[in-house]
Amino acid sequence: xxxxxxxxxxxxxxxxxxxxxxxxxxxxxxxxxxxxxxxxxxxxxxxxxxxxxxxxxxxxxxxxxxxxxxxxxxxxxxxxxxxxxxxxxxxxxxxxxxxxxxxxxxxxxxxxxxxxxxxxxxxxxxxxxxxxxxxxxxxxxxxxxxxxxxxxxxxxxxxxxxxxxxxxxxxxxxxxxxxxxxxxxxxxxxxxxxxxxxxxxxxxxxxxxxxxxxxxxxxxxxxxxxxxxxxxxxxxxxxxxxxxxxxxxxxxxxxxxxxxxxxxxxxxxxxxxxxxxxxxxxxxxxxxxxxxxxxxxxxxxxxxxxxxxxxxxxxxxxxxx
Amino acid sequence: xxxxxxxxxxxxxxxxxxxxxxxxxxxxxxxxxxxxxxxxxxxxxxxxxxxxxxxxxxxxxxxxxxxxxxxxxxxxxxxxxxxxxxxxxxxxxxxxxxxxxxxxxxxxxxxxxxxxxxxxxxxxxxxxxxxxxxxxxxxxxxxxxxxxxxxxxxxxxxxxxxxxxxxxxxxxxxxxxxxxxxxxxxxxxxxxxxxxxxxxxxxxxxxxxxxxxxxxxxxxxxxxxxxxxxxxxxxxxxxxxxxxxxxxxxxxxxxxxxxxxxxxxxxxxxxxxxxxxxxxxxxxxxxxxxxxxxxxxxxxxxxxxxxxxxxxxxxxxxxxx
Numbered sequence: 001x002x003x004x005x006x007x008x009x010x011x012x013x014x015x016x017x018x019x020x021x022x023x024x025x026x027x028x029x030x031x032x033x034x035x036x037x038x039x040x041x042x043x044x045x046x047x048x049x050x051x052x053x054x055x056x057x058x059x060x061x062x063x064x065x066x067x068x069x070x071x072x073x074x075x076x077x078x079x080x081x082x083x084x085x086x087x088x089x090x091x092x093x094x095x096x097x098x099x100x101x102x103x104x105x106x107x108x109x110x111x112x113x114x115x116x117x118x119x120x121x122x123x124x125x126x127x128x129x130x131x132x133x134x135x136x137x138x139x140x141x142x143x144x145x146x147x148x149x150x151x152x153x154x155x156x157x158x159x160x161x162x163x164x165x166x167x168x169x170x171x172x173x174x175x176x177x178x179x180x181x182x183x184x185x186x187x188x189x190x191x192x193x194x195x196x197x198x199x200x201x202x203x204x205x206x207x208x209x210x211x212x213x214x215x216x217x218x219x220x221x222x223x224x225x226x227x228x229x230x231x232x233x234x235x236x237x238x239x240x241x242x243x244x245x246x247x248x249x250x251x252x253x254x255x256x257x258x259x260x261x262x263x264x265x266x267x268x269x270x271x272x273x274x275x276x277x278x279x280x281x282x283x284x285x286x287x288x289x290x291x292x293x294x295x296x297x298x299x300x301x302x303x304x305x306x307x308x309x310x311x312x313x314x315x316x317x318x319x320x321x
Numbered sequence: 322x323x324x325x326x327x328x329x330x331x332x333x334x335x336x337x338x339x340x341x342x343x344x345x346x347x348x349x350x351x352x353x354x355x356x357x358x359x360x361x362x363x364x365x366x367x368x369x370x371x372x373x374x375x376x377x378x379x380x381x382x383x384x385x386x387x388x389x390x391x392x393x394x395x396x397x398x399x400x401x402x403x404x405x406x407x408x409x410x411x412x413x414x415x416x417x418x419x420x421x422x423x424x425x426x427x428x429x430x431x432x433x434x435x436x437x438x439x440x441x442x443x444x445x446x447x448x449x450x451x452x453x454x455x456x457x458x459x460x461x462x463x464x465x466x467x468x469x470x471x472x473x474x475x476x477x478x479x480x481x482x483x484x485x486x487x488x489x490x491x492x493x494x495x496x497x498x499x500x501x502x503x504x505x506x507x508x509x510x511x512x513x514x515x516x517x518x519x520x521x522x523x524x525x526x527x528x529x530x531x532x533x534x535x536x537x538x539x540x541x542x543x544x545x546x547x548x549x550x551x552x553x554x555x556x557x558x559x560x561x562x563x564x565x566x567x568x569x570x571x572x573x574x575x576x577x578x579x580x581x582x583x584x585x586x587x588x589x590x591x592x593x594x595x596x597x598x599x600x601x602x603x604x605x606x607x608x609x610x611x612x613x614x615x616x617x618x619x620x621x622x623x624x625x626x627x628x629x630x631x632x633x634x635x636x637x638x639x640x641x642x
Contacts, residue, residue: 135480158580159456259479
């Protein structure tokens with residue numbers, strides 16, 4: 001019998017926080033969800049979180065069975081265990097919150113914390129498509145574009161804990177789109193779900209071409225574009241081709257940096273399959289040095305979407321020394 | 322008395338190879354040079370190299386005083402000790418040469434090999450501006466643009482040994498210059514000594530503005546542009562500003578990847594001082610995420626130019642386990 005056979009994973013999002021308990025094979029044994037945005041005071045949120053985890057742990061024999069807790073949070077800093085300037089969290093604001101320390105004090109179990117994309121990378125390496133890989137890059141294509149970079153089996157945190165902001169490398173330098181970060185032309189403004197939908201809206205406005213997307217009365221979403229493209233809509237297909245071109249060009253530069261074995265795609269847009277995969281692979285290869293052409297894989301995450309956030313965070317729990 | 326107090330550093334260039342013996346403080350005790358291009362057969366070159374090093378070692382008490390040999394070579398692969406497809410080496414060609422193994426067999430001392438920019442990074446970390454740094458990026462601005470990336474104190478080699486080709490990330494995507502590598506718009510085509518001189522020539526052709534550079538009858542070199550800029554020539558100054566802008570924009574993307582403490586500049590163009598430093602720093606900061614703005618240093622190499630190649634290569638010699 002192993003004394004403490006489980007880890008807990010917590011994924012802190014703007015509205016809700018997912019909490020799960022996971023075994024060494026990557027099975028989510030039990031999980032629950034609480035509101036992230038009920039309190040503006042972080043200590044009240046930590047009380048809620050502690051109660052929820054304590055109660056959840058009853059399903060597996062109590063908190064004493066849990067070896068470590070991994071947390072994925074926006075702007076989470078692995079080195080310091082802090083959440084810094086997380087404007088999307090109601091209790092985050094412009095503060096530096098020593099979250100790992102506060103939660104550890106409350107719950108009495110070791111806590112590690114990082115941002116969501118880094119957590120996803122660790123999850124993929126522990127349970128998913130990156131098992132056995134020591135060099136890969138995780139790209140999360142959601143409402144934003146996040147990244148987790150693994151070199152020699154370790155997540156790259158950089159000198160300050162904030163490395164791996166590949167969504168904010170520049171894709172279009174002149175006349176690029178304004179990003180939420182204040183910069184111009186960030187990858188995220190094109191290759192996120194929001195960016196893809198924006199491309200579709202812009203192209204519909206600037207052309208007369210027929211498209212089923214013209215029948216949609218509300219704001220077009222990336223899901224609408226996916227469905228239209230799946231049914232052969234030419235503009236929607238071209239939107240995916242353009243988005244894949246932007247992604248592939250960016251990936252080629254990432255490969256020049258760290259020569260990964262593979263780039264792993266995760267998140268909403270990654271579910272678009274060949275629509276995003278084919279143009280991305282094509283344009284990555286076009287922009288790679290000859291020595292890498294045809295040799296770098298692009299693969300989809302193998303984590304079950306509903307469990308992925310918990311699994312990613314939980315994987316950190318195994319790594320606590 | 323330490324049994325083997327020295328390392329040897331060998332820098333293999335297209336025409337000449339520099340060989341030196343170095344102590345733990347980074348003093349080059351003795352050095353010599355041989356031709357790289359006397360033989361098309363690599364085994365004859367290795368004979369020459371072995372003889373030269375054996376003879377040089379007499380100055381410090383013989384080969385038995387040398388703990389390890391570090392080699393910097395074009396297309397050198399650290400993992401395999403091979404030199405692959407090095408078209409600039411007369412005995413390189415389109416082959417994979419197990420150079421470290423061949424030389425070790427000949428000389429009987431452990432040999433480690435990498436490319437020149439990675440060697441420079443190790444040299445800077447061991448003896449130069451990066452002492453005490455665990456996360457930095459070395460950029461060599463010579464006839465090409467090379468790079469050596471250090472994360473957590475280790476050079477990044479990637480899954481195949483070829484990571485860190487930052488000179489071949491794309492700076493200008495549309496209407497960019499054709500690079501020797503076959504790609505369009507590589508950083509190297511703008512920020513190398515050759516690229517800078519090309520910018521000057523292009524701008525002189527496309528404008529009527531006065532410039533002392535118009536008096537130069539042969540092909541304008543980067544040194545000509547430097548001298549003109551130092552004397553206040555407006556076109557030459559603008560050429561440095563443009564080159565610095567391209568470099569700074571590229572550096573911002575590199576920072577988003579690995580969040581280094583500093584970027585270290587080495588090589589010919591790095592000697593241009595403020596002419597290259599100021600615009601590079603300005604445009605890097607303009608393109609950084611707010612969290613890094615003003616916080617990432619750009620510094621010049623502290624290795625003596627004449628010794629740097631030997632020091633860089635030799636530093637690898639200390640790391641052989």
